[in-house]
Every structure is written in C-alpha cells, then in structure tokens.
Amino acid sequence: MRTVVYPSDSFGCGSFRAIWPGQHLAAAGHDVEVVGPTDRRVRVVMDGHTVKDVLVDADIVVLQRVTHAYMAQAVGVMRAMGITVIVDVDDDLSSIHPSNPAWAVHRPGAGLHSWHNLALACRNASLVTVSTPALLDVYARHGRGHVLPNYLPDMYYGIERIDSDVVGWPGSFHSHPNDPEVVGGAVARLVDEGAEFVMRGDPAGAGRAFGLAQDPPGGGVSVAEWPAAVAALGVGMAPLADTRFNAAKSWLKPLEMSACGVPWVASPRVEYRRLHELGAGVLADRPRTWYRELKRLRESAALRAELSEAGRAVAEGLRLRDHAWRWWEAWQRAVEIDRATPRPQPVGV
Structure with a gap:
C-alpha cells in the first residue's frame, strides 16, 4: 500500500x-x-x-x-x-x-x-x-x-567525546521558560565556585532564569550538527518543571546525551525516570540535589567516565x-x- x-x-x-x-x-x-x-x-x-x-x-x-x-x-x-x-x-x-x-x-x-x-x-x-x-x-x-x-539515528553514536567539567544545558530557554526554576540557585552557586556553564540552543533570558549575571554562551545548532554539539558538554543537565506539559515529554533530551557519552542530571519526570531506570544518568528532585549531583560530576572524572559508559550502553539499545x-x-x-x-x-x- x-x-x-x-x-x-x-x-x-x-x-x-x-x-x-x-x-x-x-x-x-x-x-x-x-x-x-x-x-x-x-x-x-x-x-x-x-x-x-x-x-x-x-x-x-x-x-x-x-x-x-x-x-x-x-x-x-x-x-x-x-x-x-x-x-x-x-x-x-x-x-x-x-x-x-x-x-x-x-x-x-x-x-x-x-x-x-x-x-x-x-x-x-x-x-x-x-x-x-x-x-x-x-x-x-x-x-x-x-x-x-x-529513538536515535546512527549519527548520534560513536562520537568521540573529550572529557571536561563544563556544565551544559542542551536546550533553548524560550521553549523551556519555567524549567530552570527547578534547579533553584544550583547553577549560580556552581558558577560562583568557578564552574563554566554553557547552552546548546538559544540562551536569551537564561542567565536571569538561572540567577546569573548574564546569559551563558550558546546559540542555534542545526539538526546535523546537534550530536557533536551535545557531545562537547562535560556534564549535561535536563531540567523540567513539574507541569502537565512536561508530564507528557519524551526521554529524547537525556537519551541524546546518553548516546553522545555525556553524563547527565535530570528532573524526575516520568519518561526521564524511565530512562534512568534502564541505567542512565542521575535524577535530582530539588535545588540542593541538583547542586550536589552536578558538583559531584564536576569534581570526579572517574564518575563522569562511569556514567558516560553506562549511558552509551543504554542508548545502544535505542537506535532507530x-x-x-x-x-x-x-x-x-x-x-x-x-x-x-x-x-x-x-x-x-
């Protein structure tokens, strides 16, 4: 037919x-x-x-x-x-x-x-x-x-990742206007301690939302360039407010980070929990937990490597x-x- x-x-x-x-x-x-x-x-x-x-x-x-x-x-x-x-x-x-x-x-x-x-x-x-x-x-x-x-196409797999302690959010603030609030002052506190925070997507307005002095580095990325841009993050994050809209969101963002070998911290929304239960990433349900988990990953290359490997293993079974x-x-x-x-x-x- x-x-x-x-x-x-x-x-x-x-x-x-x-x-x-x-x-x-x-x-x-x-x-x-x-x-x-x-x-x-x-x-x-x-x-x-x-x-x-x-x-x-x-x-x-x-x-x-x-x-x-x-x-x-x-x-x-x-x-x-x-x-x-x-x-x-x-x-x-x-x-x-x-x-x-x-x-x-x-x-x-x-x-x-x-x-x-x-x-x-x-x-x-x-x-x-x-x-x-x-x-x-x-x-x-x-x-x-x-x-x-x-699920993910093959272009997300096998990307070489250079480890770092750079914290990043692969998202655009305009399409996630209330999601940064779930991390509270965690990102601002890490930046005050010397952390580098970046975005993959439009960062306009994100600085104020995260309590920063200015918007973080970021910008638009094409579909073809997106996997490499995600893989360049040292520690990824996927904050989602507890809303009706987000209750129906898919696991795509943390799945992308998993396939690219990026260790991540995410909100405990339904589909993010589903991916975590398969063995990927870390969940954070309140600002102090966000701070603790992001800080742990920033300070431990061994932990980043462990979560990177675990995430890649989970994502391997989710190829399109x-x-x-x-x-x-x-x-x-x-x-x-x-x-x-x-x-x-x-x-x-």
Whole structure:
C-alpha cells in the first residue's frame, strides 16, 4: 500500500518522528515516500471554510501535529474517502506554557492554527501515534492510539567525546521558560565556585532564569550538527518543571546525551525516570540535589567516565534503525482498524 509521510518540519520533531523512520522503512523495501514541508502534495477543495474534497495519491497518509483548521477537517474527509490517516503528536499542545512563543501561535482564536484543531484531527484519524503513554490520554481517548517512543539515528553514536567539567544545558530557554526554576540557585552557586556553564540552543533570558549575571554562551545548532554539539558538554543537565506539559515529554533530551557519552542530571519526570531506570544518568528532585549531583560530576572524572559508559550502553539499545519497524507496525494497525469499521463521517466539521 502506498504510504505518504508528511513531516511537520525539517527540524527535530519532523526528523525524529517522520523523516528518519520513513527513510528507514523505504530503504527496507516498503512503499513509503517522505514528502518534505516545502513540497506538499495534499490539495483540499473548499466550499467557503469547509473542506469538501482532498486530492492526494496515497492509500495511507501520515501527518504530524495537524493544527491548521482546514487540514484538521481534511483528516476526516480523507478517512471517509477510504484513505487511512495517521496523525502523529509529540507534545501536549493544549498545555504549552504561555511564555513559550508556540502558545501564541496555537491558542484558539489566534488564527487558523490551534490546539483545538489538533484535537479534532486526532478524533477523526484512523490512528494517533504519540511519543509517550501520557499523550494517549490527551489525544487518543477513543482507543485508537499507539505509543512510538523516540529513538536515535546512527549519527548520534560513536562520537568521540573529550572529557571536561563544563556544565551544559542542551536546550533553548524560550521553549523551556519555567524549567530552570527547578534547579533553584544550583547553577549560580556552581558558577560562583568557578564552574563554566554553557547552552546548546538559544540562551536569551537564561542567565536571569538561572540567577546569573548574564546569559551563558550558546546559540542555534542545526539538526546535523546537534550530536557533536551535545557531545562537547562535560556534564549535561535536563531540567523540567513539574507541569502537565512536561508530564507528557519524551526521554529524547537525556537519551541524546546518553548516546553522545555525556553524563547527565535530570528532573524526575516520568519518561526521564524511565530512562534512568534502564541505567542512565542521575535524577535530582530539588535545588540542593541538583547542586550536589552536578558538583559531584564536576569534581570526579572517574564518575563522569562511569556514567558516560553506562549511558552509551543504554542508548545502544535505542537506535532507530533497530526500531523503525515499530512505525510500520503501527501504520498497519491503522489499516486494520479501518478495514474492521465502516467508513466514518468526519467529526466536528
């Protein structure tokens, strides 16, 4: 069956959840085509603001983060036409922090994009694939949900790492506006003691959030350069506030550090705990614990080496090339769901 995959973007989300899995499946001989964001081939036929028809050459269509009002309608229309439609979601968009720029884009009433549209698309979909079990309760209460954890492509593995005591956060502050608060004054205290603190991502505003005199060094990094940038950290950190949004976050950030051999300290959110229980990293639930664990790693090259080796061992079992079949399995489940039920009428159009 002809399967066409439409990633939401060519950055992290689109790559991990659609582009790379689709490429692996195509290389394995499946009839899968990945269509980039700038080469869309789905055309909708409109009657005012209502989608009446969809022109697309596929038996199975895979879409990501369907937040546009017309595409949310198109999901139901395609399914009524007999096309199997899978919608992939990697975050709970309905609980984005208001300080995150994505909130203004996706809040209902702001324009044609909203998290209400995503909810509609998921209700109309043959199957909803998600990165964490928590997202099933948000987007797949109808029972047509499937968890596909995030895995890593080969470019994350085998990178030579030069050990150091540099502490770093591989993240951008604008997309994590309230997460630094969980570390309290730990980072500022370490910097006062002589530690070097850096970021991999946009650091604007992070200095104030961590209690520093200025923003730490950092900047944007491309998808291709990201693994090497992460591997250059001596001690990694992954702070996440205890929020509804973060309760559904995947283990991707600490997994990336593990594969790159970076020892890390992270908040005890559900998926971070899951990765830690496999043998990677250290968890910190309060500022004094963050300070203690980061300080221990800064002061002990032996401990850094131990956690680096342990993290690499865990990440070795989480290569995308060994798990890409899970995407095909999920997509075939969607086909079976449609075969077992009458063609539904679109919901909420």
